[in-house]
Amino acid sequence: MTAVVIIPTYNEKGNIEPMIETLEKEIFPQVKSYEMKLLIADDGSPDGTGGIVKSYMRKYKNLEIIEGKKEGLGAAYVRAMTYAIEKMGADVLFEMDCDFFHDPKKIPDFLKKIDEGYDFVIGTRYSKGGSIPPDWGIHRRIMSVWGNTFIRFLFSRKGIYDWTGGYRAIKKEVFLKEKDKLKEFTGYTFQVGFLYNAVIDGYKTAEVPFKAKDRTKGKSKIPGAETIAKTLMFVIQVRAKEVFYGPFGKFLVVGGIGFILQAVILRTLVDVLKYNPSIANLLGAVVAIFSNYNLNNLWTFKTEKINGFAQYLWKMLHFYATSAVGVIFIQTGVIFLGDQFLGRKYYFIYFLAGTAILLVYNFTVYRFIIWRKKPQ
Ligand SMILES: Nc1nc2c(ncn2[C@@H]2O[C@H](COP(=O)(O)OP(=O)(O)O)[C@@H](O)[C@H]2O)c(=O)[nH]1
Ligand SMILES: [Mg+2]
Structure with a gap:
């Protein structure tokens, strides 16, 4: 079995080296039951992130890059997941950020859940054992906690606490089934929409708590009001459809x-x-x-x-x-x-x-x- 960790990058010059090294030297060797591979989905970062990845590809044979136009995170993931399955033989796909927001040490825990028979494993900040970054300002905390509480309340699925997060392990069958629907999702809607459709289609989910850490290098794009409003609108629309078509x-x-x-x-x-x-x-x-x-x-x-x-x-x-x-x-x-x-x-x-x-x-x-x- 092969698991491919997919990391989308845009201007991650400061994080890409430590991320590749941490995964290759520290994390991947801990995993015995999967062949671990790494795929960087870079959208032509002007800071040269792609070049750094390519220089590492000589050192690590399980590392690959897929480059594309900057069309948002959703498009980058769909492209990369397709590549991971077709060209790298992926059975399990990981979503993970490059900025260490997602603790890479948790990767083996995700795979344990996959081995237990779960199809879609969700990294969660909002269950016991998880947390949002302690240094987030009050404003971002409120948005994050209430936004998620609202989505959780509307969707109310047992055992799912983190709908918007981007740290996940997904069986390839789930992606192939949902692929066509995913293309239209952007931003957080990609994460929410992917998980929601998987749940509706009856795939089994599990959560792995992690403590999120704010990036120390590079720029974070703190979600704007528009991104948040779009995500909430999406959730409301989906729920309204469920209620009125039911x-x-x-x-x-x-x-x-x-x-x-x-x-x-x-x-x-x-x-x-x-x-x-x-x-x-x-x-x-x-x-x-x-x-x-x-x-x-x-x-x-x-x-x-x-x-x-x-x-x-x-x-x-x-x-x-x-x-x-x-x-x-x-x-x-x-x-x-x-x-x-x-x-x-x-x-x-x-x-x-x-x-x-x-x-x-x-x-x-x-x-x-x-x-x-x-x-x-
Ligand atoms: N390929 C690609 N990666 C992106 C894009 N936007 C952000 N990323 C990457 O997605 C991950 C999360 O982005 P980040 O800016 O940290 O978002 P935040 O955590 O929500 O503030 C990081 O690894 C970014 O480099 C994009 O348009 N294309
Ligand atoms: Mg981030």
């Missing part, structure tokens, strides 16, 4: 159709045929519930679909009964009270208010009673 979004569409049916019947009966609004609402509900039941059955809760005609009728009865509680006591109740105490003129507003409360009640009932997941 059962909840479908539930809203189905409920919307039911709502329109009921509203049309209500208005026709009250305005044209002069029905009492409470009675008209109940008649509209009979039709809306029929539509809701069938659309939810065919679409929203498809995976827990009801089978057989007898079960279909039985469950429909059950559905009418549970829906009736909400329709009679919540929706029609609000219309009835409004009609009694505030007058008929605003009956449609009572209907809207009653429906809003009903919505919350219904989703809870549908999800947890009618189409509840069967125990596995």
Whole structure:
């Protein structure tokens, strides 16, 4: 098995020599079960980083360089990972920075996790045993800790504490599967998007805590407000998609159709045929519930679909009964009270208010009673 440590560089003249030497002399010899190789992904650094790497390539045969246009970290990693797999025989790919932010001594711990069967091993600053650099200013600390807490909260995956970090070991299969999606990600979005897609596809993750250290040589590009905002926007978008393309979004569409049916019947009966609004609402509900039941059955809760005609009728009865509680006591109740105490003129507003409360009640009932997941 071969593991390739990939280090993207841009103007790392001061760090590249000690990094190559530390890895080659101190770290790689500790690893017995993998053939260790090093790949520097340099984007034409004007300070001559690439030249230094090339001079070391004579000394270390397991060291290679891949050069490209400066198109951001994501593009550099995609290019380098592809090269590592195709030209260097990589089975495991490491992401690591050149500035010693990531403690190279942890490399064997990552490989141990890979050997235990994990596919995507994440270096973490935010779990027990990890930390952000002690000399970071208050401003950067707050951004780092809160930014990560926010992402962690939105994604809420058990056991993942560091979504944005760039110290990782990834099985080649994971990269090959996600490669096409990665090309569009830049900056921190690359790290977050890569990990998120791997998790969605069911790859197993583990974390290795490390104590981050601020660079002593060269310039760090402290992330600007724009980079941070872009990353947070990405996370919010992804989550919103998950929520609205999932059962909840479908539930809203189905409920919307039911709502329109009921509203049309209500208005026709009250305005044209002069029905009492409470009675008209109940008649509209009979039709809306029929539509809701069938659309939810065919679409929203498809995976827990009801089978057989007898079960279909039985469950429909059950559905009418549970829906009736909400329709009679919540929706029609609000219309009835409004009609009694505030007058008929605003009956449609009572209907809207009653429906809003009903919505919350219904989703809870549908999800947890009618189409509840069967125990596995
Ligand atoms: N190839 C390549 N490497 C980059 C680029 N930007 C930054 N890097 C490298 O990525 C790593 C992390 O960058 P750094 O400036 O330390 O970012 P910070 O830690 O977020 O402040 C370092 O090894 C940089 O040399 C780039 O555009 N292309
Ligand atoms: Mg850095």
